[in-house]
Amino acid sequence: MAAVLGVALIAAAVANMTPRPLGLDAPAGVFSASRAMVDDRVIARVPHPVGSPANYAVRNYLTGRMTQLGLSPQVQRIDAFQERPGKAPLVIGGVVENIIGVLPGKDRNAPALALMAHYDSVPGSPGAADDAAGVSAALEIMRILKSEGTPARDVVLLLTDGEEAGLLGATGFFQNHPLAGRIGFVINMESRGGGGQANMFETAAANGAVIDMFRKVSTSPISSSLTVYLYKQLPNDTDFTVPRKAGIAGLNYAFIARQFDYHSPVSTPENLSQGSLQHLGDQVLATAREAAFAPALPGKAPDKVYANSIGPYLLAYPTLAGWGVLALTLALAALGVWRARQADAFSWADVAKGLGAALYLLLTSATLFMLARRVTGAGFGFYEQAKLLANVHLWELALLVVGIGAALYAAAAVGRGRMRLSAAGLALLAGLLCTAFSGWNLIGLGIGGAGAVVALLSFGRPAGVAGAWTGVLALAFLAALALQVLAPTAAFLIAWPLAFAALAGAISAMGTWRPTAVPVIVALMAALALQWVLSFAHGVFIGIDMVEIQALFVWLAALLLWPLIQAEPEETRPRTVALIVLLVGFALVGLVRVIPPWSARHPQPAIVAYVVQGATGQAKRFSLAPNPPDWAREALKTDGGHIVKDEPPVGWRGSPDSTLSAWAKPVNPTPPAVMLNRVIDGSLEIKIGAPPGARAMTLELRPTGKLTDATVNGRPAKILTEPGQWTRVYWQGAPEGVAIGFRAKGPGVIDTRYATITDRWPVDAKPLAKMPANVSGNAISGSTIVTGEQRFTW
Template sequence: MRLVLALLGAVLLAIFATTPPGPRGSDTPATEFSAVRAMADVRAIARAPHPTGSAEDAHVRDVLTTRLRAIGLEVSTAQGSMDAKSAERLATWSGSTATVPLTNIIARLPGTDPTLPAVLLMAHHDTVWGSPGAADDSAGVVSILETVRALKASGPQRRDVIVLLTDGEELGLSGAKMFFAGDPLRAHIGPIVNLETRGGGGRASMFETGDGNDAAVRLFAGAVRRPVGTSLSVFVYKKLPNSTDFTPAKAAGHYGYNFAFVGRPGLYHSPLATPDNLDQGALQDMGGQVLDLTRALAAAPVDPVAKIDRVFFDIFGLFVVHYPPVFGWVLLGAAALAWGFAARGAGTWRDGVRGIAVTLLLPIVAGVLLYAINLVSGADGPVNYYDRLAAIPRLQVQALLACIASIGLVRALLMRHRLDPAGWTGAAVPLLLLAAVAQGLAPTAAFLITVPLLIGGVVALLSERGVLADSIAVVLAAIGIGHLLAIGFLLMQAVGPGMPMIAALPLVLAATIAWPLAPIVSRQTALTAALLLIVAALAVALWVRLDPVAASVAVYSKFGAPH
């Protein structure tokens, strides 16, 4: 019953963490962000696809310049030429080799101290071929419009706020490259806030910063209500080949913040990415965070720059925990002590070895299951990238079933009944060693392992020590497992179609927290449950495999073609 209660609480917390707030209505105070007000602009600019050079994109630029002037900003445009690679991609879409100029829109909301570097709000106004782009990137554009409208209604800001709506992002970041390569206004730019999407909903996350983000993260944590962001995503994004308009800004030596939401992934570059299909809660989430952050940046007397990075992560989208990287060693030491005391005088060394074997075997079994079942779902041959994105909700279900099944298999193979306290600590030992390696090599990402281990150690200390201690252990386990469920959910959205094995790490961490609460289950029961879950996962995988190609796929995409 203890584990059931903990898992129920974990699921509820994970749902809360990954669900955006409801949209605020048109009666929201003028100084606050309203998704309902912003949706009027989405409908105006996302009525049809508007790739670079199209008549529809020219119409969108007219709408945006008129809207910015109506808010009270000084507006201008800057034109330039795209490079050969961008021109080739546009020609592939359109079938025309005609030369098309790039047109960036630049607007300025004057501050009271023009000597301070300005805050730059950036999004792109172009779409891919065939998509109305209500999310990518109309959601980013209108979030900026509603933000500067709210700032204007609040009265003068200390810093200038500059709006840059770039052209040609979908062709290779062309407009951003043009601006940061030589626009005279670049010298006046301080902190940058870039807005992107890859999907049509979900919580908006601050997933990338500039280097040396210590002060920037502290400002973000203190300014934003219901913030979402982790230093893990910052670390991982540096290793990925992905890019946004923030990429040339960073390359030019600028710093700042990058926001995006990735829910409803099937709508990425989709002909179905219409205003009616955009999650207004995601728009509210992005705009609300950006307004809070921009207001704080515009009021700051100095730029939030530092020479070191900071560890940070949000707690269910309610607030941000942050600390210097060296403090990770303190948390790791506390976790090791908690597990050590939990095992004191309980069990034998053989029980500890069994626990170590469980933790070493579990990710292997889970990884093999996740990989094999993903092949059954269609990953064994050429795939359409956008079709796989549309399948992510089902791929998440099959991954969850495979993960739970792997626990049953490992339990049937290695446990007679359940792990005892020495076994709990044995199960934590490989992860403590892994956390030490991560703390040494990637300290801003190590919290993913260290914090659950600390929570698990406290759960192990409290488990079976009375009603009050057990109740606290259940609450802590719900928090720790819920946090890992939310992270696993987002990881599967980000890279799950190609790398479902990534779910094995949150799984083994969650299992380590859960072992002290686990009930006695026979090997036969565990094996039977595991086999039933595998059958269910295979059924979902076959559903994905046999389904027709989703109607949401990008019109220019092909099977096996790069996206």
């Protein structure tokens, strides 16, 4: 088993390597990461959020670069907003400046290809990956496309602004620009980290023909229909969301490794993986070239199931073919069972025990992973998990070892037998410890308790390998069957390793190993399929901070490894080995907890802001990041104030649990102008104008009565409909401000709260001390927030 696992781990590591970045002297017709990095270094020189002077400088640079490419760039300046209804309605908007260039095609009336990336960054991050990498890759790809002649259709280079603020640039373009109606295909580039392979993770609906094109032209693609399915279920959005919802076909690419760098001050050109940029450019160039020069763009066709198979080949088939995969799997398993029965090595009673062992493994490994996450001491949240991301390789290794220990223990319990109480005790103890390390945890206790019940029912008399393995496969077959019915594009995740395991079972007569060469064949098959499972497990690990999901991949690995790890009846050594492996895994988790994670490469996040009351000048120094470093605490006490827990300032979407403040020296703020105006048509509007230098504003409104016909800058909005309900308006990059209009049937009252953010420290306040190398100022750290409230009546 150790040899199989070692081979699979090495193969998975090789499969996840990025290509060698090509140099400046690479042939003109191929993508060169080194050429793209010339642009990346300029774009990501400093943080450049929407509305900032640095972003205007990036805009000017990009219009110059597009002019050099002969794309005749235009700047679309527009205010755009998105609504998010709910119990606390939210409007996110601002003034954005999209940069649009066109490479003319032979047929100017044909549906056009849009190559899209966003050039703004979040506050506090240079954004070398998110999304300077996408922008620089797009410029290099457009250079190559132009060098290859006149495309069949127009190729539009769309560099959007305000993506980080809320998809504002994409919204403004696709809702208002004349070119938007001509776009027939969109390729978007994003990132959610600083490295890793570029994953084509999202398509529009009815993607069958698009996937056929993608498979035909892509080299070494990384993609699966599972990510498309999952992304639809998650609340995450990118610029691609806007055209996708409009029914426009396309592909969305991103790399997501090195998650610590995401939206961080260390997302610099020096820290960006040029191999990731090379892989992104290679993948997008292939599909962009095909979409630009093909006689027709791919149309709509039923969704396909697709994923990387062994090696770089992308396997795809219609969703109905998934039933064929399950039928073949069932036939192979039936053949294995028949052969095992012929050899008198099969018991139907053992099938139930094996099914119980598989269910126990799922439940207990999930509980153990939940426990491991809590033992680290890291909280849950964007900044809270930074400690784990700073030690990400050790953390992933710890989870791997815990997963191996859980699989060995479940296989020992069903094979050895007479482990009901000890197996139940392990599951229940893990559940109880979840509560001990993080407070009352009903989920952990419930899953651990369920695992204990399964152990009591399953681990009595020893089970033979053939019957137990059949039971393990039977549970997987039921799960794959359910997915084939409910989510057919995701069913392959279970169906493919299950088919491999069933084939191994048929060859080995469900693990009875006749003839003697069979173990070698099964081991090689297990290593091949296990590499595939490990690659998926790694992708989920770096993408989602829910480590209990890794139980799924431990279970999938067990489908393949079961005959190699199940203990013989009454054999005690495998149980001892399993417990030792579990202890080693949790020792590694303990190291994650105690080893100081912070360094100049992975600095501890800090957010310190100066918050001033607009009417009085009274001030506080705020720390807005959880677990602030000593530097931040000292910064709060600079003026002699005492640190206390506090409510987050208006406009900051943080938790009171992680918000600290201390009294600060009063300063002379410049508050925004907030006014109630009566419009000529009889309606009312509340307008907030930004003071000089302010980049972003928040306006919260709470009417005492019902209002109608609400607008944002004159456009209809579904807000201010419920008396007593706060509506929040976040507005960025607009010195002229924003106006919220409405109609009232009679006299009324509306309460308002405001905040403006200026990306500098007050000039008449004591400056912040220099940060140590292992601390970074994230997001709006170093900013001044001016707050206030007003009541308006009419």
